Amino acid sequence: MTDGSGRAAVPPAPSGLGALSATEIMAGYRRKAFTPRDVVDDTIAALEATNETCNALVTPMYEQARADADRVTKEMRAGEAKGPLAGVPVTIKDLVFVAGVPAYAGSPMNKSFVPEADAAVVSALKASGAIITCKTTTCESGYKLTADSPVTGITRNPWNPRRTSGGSSGGAAAGVAAGCGPIAIGTDGVGSIRVPSSFCGVFGLKPTFGLVPRSPGFSPPSWASLAHTGPITRTVADAALTLEIIAGYDLRDAASLPVSARRFDTNPGRLDGIRIGASADLGYAAVSPDVCAAFGKALAILDSCGAQVTMDGPGLDPDILEHTLKPIAFTEQAAAVATKTAADLAGSEADYRNVVSAGRRYSGTDYIEASYRRGQARNAFVKLFERVDVLVTPTVAVTAFEAGQIGVESVDGKEVDPHLGWSPFTWPINLAGLPAATLPCGFDRDGMPIGLQIIAPWLDEATIFRIAAAFEQAQPWAKFWPQVALRGWPRA
Template identity: 95%
Template sequence: MTDGSGRTAFPPAPTGLGALSASEIMAGYRRKAFTPRDVVDDTIAALQATNEACNAVVTPMYEQARAEADRLTREMRAGEAKGALAGVPVTVKDLVFVAGVPAYAGSPMNKDFVPDADAAVVSSLKAAGAIITCKTTTCESGYKLTADSPVTGTTRNPWNPSRTSGGSSGGAAAGVAAGCGPIAIGTDGVGSIRVPSSFCGVFGLKPTFGLVPRSPGFSPPSWASLAHTGPITRTVADAALTLEVIAAYDLRDAASLPVSARRFDTNAGRLDGIRIGASADLGYAAVSPDVCAAFGKALATLDSCGAQVTMDGPGLDPGILEHTLKPIAFTEQAAAVASKSATDLAGSEADYRNVIGAGRRYSGTDYIEASYRRGQTRNAFVKLFERVDVLVTPTVAVTAFEAGQIGVDTVDGSKVDPHLGWSPFTWPINLAGLPAATLPCGFDRDGMPIGLQIIAPWLDEPTIFRIAAAFEAAQPWAKFWPQLALREGSGGRAKG
């Protein structure tokens, strides 16, 4: 992988322990090279510096994190520490409940709300020994694909703070990209894990719908039939490890799948025998030239790894955004605040109120008709996966745009919906409930990251990890760091 100017030289990696992968952190603990307190102190320093530049943190949990790190340090010295993520720092998006910690969800309406229970994913992380360092920024109720909100303001991109981080899991992706710990938990209703991960140059996974339980969190507050919870990391192995921890069956979530514990192989190998369908535009999307060029190079890399790459796609309805997604997504968004009055919503963004208004105008018939069309979308993918093992597309049609905007209304000279039209590859996958990941595959002419999306059949996360691991080995994106991550004062203890 090269940057936008074609250079292949890698910049130096940050020296703070928060920039290590989870695997590297745990290996360091085994060697007694450093302690959980060392890692947490460096991670907090990185979070504080990144927050000043990017506005990625909603609620710091630094004192709790230090106390937990001290406890784990004592246990490790006594040989008693256990857990698949023991001593690994993790951030949690502010749509996900952490007991005793405010959950604003980007909304002024939640200014006094403090949940008394952990979301299932948080319970799983704590049981595995992970250390939660903070809650990260989101837009209001996760309604758009940036992380700007009336509660936190504008969240920015560590590659260029004048650009957006993407969203709605923008604080999560920005923190991982800037070396503020190896793992973040995000949510994804129309692309909210994959868009910011693509914009910030990290790995993001939206698991199969129902594989990771959402209760008792916001259950979720919006995108009820669309929202997934998943990891954002710098490496494929860290995402697989995190998914092994958080994937579980939970009766409190009606969509939760009763599947047994899963283990994933992320050893890089050849892709011989893997049939990859590829589509640069899904047959209807406008895409920027830089993204198209990076996508073409990514296909060549997959071919060199042994995969059989053919141009193919699901043949979706070009009107899927207006006729299928919006009647479902906007109605569910409006239902999430059905009891709220105009006075309650007065502090919300005008764009959010517009989405609520649109959702309230759809009829029950509109919603059911859109659900029928959603079934047709799912069937299109069923037929596609009879021909290929996975589908790959660009993750987003553009790279990170100016911070503070809801989106762009023109892509390569074509007019698009400014809310969702510039991300045409993400939300069809939510409609189908499929697993999908984004991984960095290049940079645009301004040095901003570009993502490649891998989409697999339901519950076939193993194939996503297999392909991603091979691509990661061929194009080691984790060696690229934004300049912000190379800041002074971000820690610097020896990695052992």
Template identity: 90%
Template sequence: MTDGSGRAAFPPAPTGLGALSATEIMAGYRRKAFTPRDVVDDTIAALEATNEACNAVVTPMYEQAKTEADRLTREMRAGEAKGSLAGVPVTIKDLVFVAGVPAYAGSPMNKAFVPDVDAAVVSALKASGAIITCKTTTCESGYKLTADSPVTGTTRNPWNPGRTSGGSSGGAAAGVAAGCGPIAIGTDGVGSIRVPSSFCGVFGLKPTFGLVPRSPGFSPPSWASLAHTGPITRTVADAALVLEIIAAYDPRDPASLPVSPRCFDTNAASLNGLRIGASADLGYATINADVRAAFGKALAILDSCGAQVTMDGPGLDPGILEHTLKPIAFTEQAAAVATKSTADLASSEADYRDVVSAGRHYSGTDYIEASYRRGQARNAFLKLFERVDALVTPTVAVTAFEAGRIGVDTIDGSKVDPHLGWSPFTWPINLAGLPAATLPCGFDRDGLPIGLQIVAPWLDEPTIFRIAAAFEAAQPWAKFWPPLALREPDRAHAKA
């Protein structure tokens, strides 16, 4: 992978153990090269430095993490440690419950709320031996595609702290990008895993709707029919490992799918015989020139990997944002705070109050009519996947914009919706419930990452991993690090 100037040389890699991939950490444990306490100390040091520059952490869990690391260190020395992620640090987005830890969800209304139960994904990660280091920032209720909130303020991008991290899983993506541990758990209702992963230059996966259970702790229940939980990582292999752990049937989540445990192959192989449809605009989107150029180069790489790439897409209604997504998404946001009064919402952001107000003004008929149109969009994807095995698009129509803004309202001179119009490729996939991932495919002229989105049919995560692994092998994007990640960690402070 090269940047806009054609740069191909890889920069120095961070020296901290928190910058290693999960597979590298586990290999190090097997060699007895370091201990879980060593890894956690370096990870905490990186988190503290990153939080100072980017504001990515809501609630530190550093003392608990050190205690757990010490326990696992003793078990490893005794040959008793178990679990496929034993000793690997993980962060959890603040929409997802961790028992005994505040879950603000970016909202002033939740400042006193401490759940007494773990979300299903947290229970699965704990059972695997993963060490939770902190809760990461989100916008209020996950309502927008940045991670700024009245609780935590503005979350920034480790590639350029003057730019946004994206969101709403912005703290999660910024932490992984800056070498603060290899794995973060995010959520995605309209692009909230893929947008920040694209902006921060990491891998993010939104699994098939229902593959990863959200109950019993996902708060508030905003984006009720749209939200997915999934991993953000630096490598494709790490994301596959996490998904194998957190994908499970849980009857507490009515959307949970009764699927058997799954294993994913992330060995790089030829894409010969794979039919990939490609669309730079889904027939209606406006995109930045740098994004379009990087997308074209990505298609050439896929072609060189053996894929049969054709320009094709689902042919969606150009009015899908206003007539389908907003009546569903905004109504579900309003329903999440249906018991709250105007006074309760007074400390919320004005933009959030506007979304809730709009949701309260849609009628039941509006919601059902939008649901019919949603079914038509799903059928369009069904027909597309009769012709191709996967779809690729840009992940976002722009690169990271100035921190503190809700979005951009123009792209190359064309007006777009400032809330969701600059991310036209992500939320149609939520409407269809399809699996999708983003991985870096280049940089813009300012050195900011650009993402490639891979979409596959329902429950066909293996095809996503196959394409992503081949692209990763051809363009080893994980070797590029933001300047912030190259700071020497203050290990002495982390060990205190």
């Protein structure tokens, strides 16, 4: 990959063990090159250094992480270590419950809340031997596509701390991008895994709705019919391994799908026979020139890998944001705090209170009518996947903007909704419940990462991984590191 000027942008790799992929860490354990305590110590050092610049952490869990690392180290020496992620550090977004650890969810209203049970995802990771190092930042209730909140302040981008990390899984993506461990767990209601992953130059996957259970802990239950849980990693193989572990049926989640255990092949190969539909704008979106240029280059790479690329798309309603998404998303956000008073919300951001107020103004009829339109959008994807195997789009219409803003008000000279209009490619996929991943595909003229989104039919994560692995081999993005990953940033 190159930056927007065509110049290579390959800084040296960081030296800490926390910058290794999960597969590299596991290989190192097999060679006895280092121990879990070595990896966790290096990861904690990277987290502390990165947090000084990027503000990506909410609650450190370092004492427990070191104790877990010592335990796994002893088990390895005794030949008793078990689990596909034994000794691998993982971070958890602060919307997801870890028993005994505060879950603020970015909200002052949760300042005293400590869950008693692990989320199913956390239970699965612990059973796999993974070591949780910390909780990462989110905006309040995951309501917007940055990770800024009244609880933690502004989360910044490791490629340029003057820019946003994106969100709401912004702390998760920033940590992975900066070499603070190979795996982060994020959540995605309107793009909250894919947007920060795109902005921070890492791989992020939103699985099929219901494939990864959310119960018993996902706080608060906002974006009820839209929210997914998934991995953020630097490599395709790490994301596939994580999804194999966290996917599964859980009776406590009404949306959980009763599917059997799955295994994914991430060995890179040719894409011969795969039909890829491509849309640079979904027929209605404003997109920045740098993103369009990177998208065009990405299509050429997919073509060179053997895929059959044609310009195609689902033909969605150009007013889908106002007519479909907002009546559903804002109503569900308001419902999550239905019992809260104005006094309870006084410490929340004004923009969050505005979303809640808007959600309370929609009627039940508005919500049901939007649900009908949602069904029409879903059917548009059904028809699209009769013609193509996957759809690719840009992940976000812009690159990371100034930190502290909710969004941008215009894209390429066209006015857009500052809350969600600059990310027109992510939330339609939540409405449809489809699996989608973002992978790095270039840089803009300022050296900020650009993402390519791959969208597959329901439960076809395997094809996403196949395409992503081929692209990763052709354009190995994991060799690119932000300045913060090298433990420094020029301070003014």
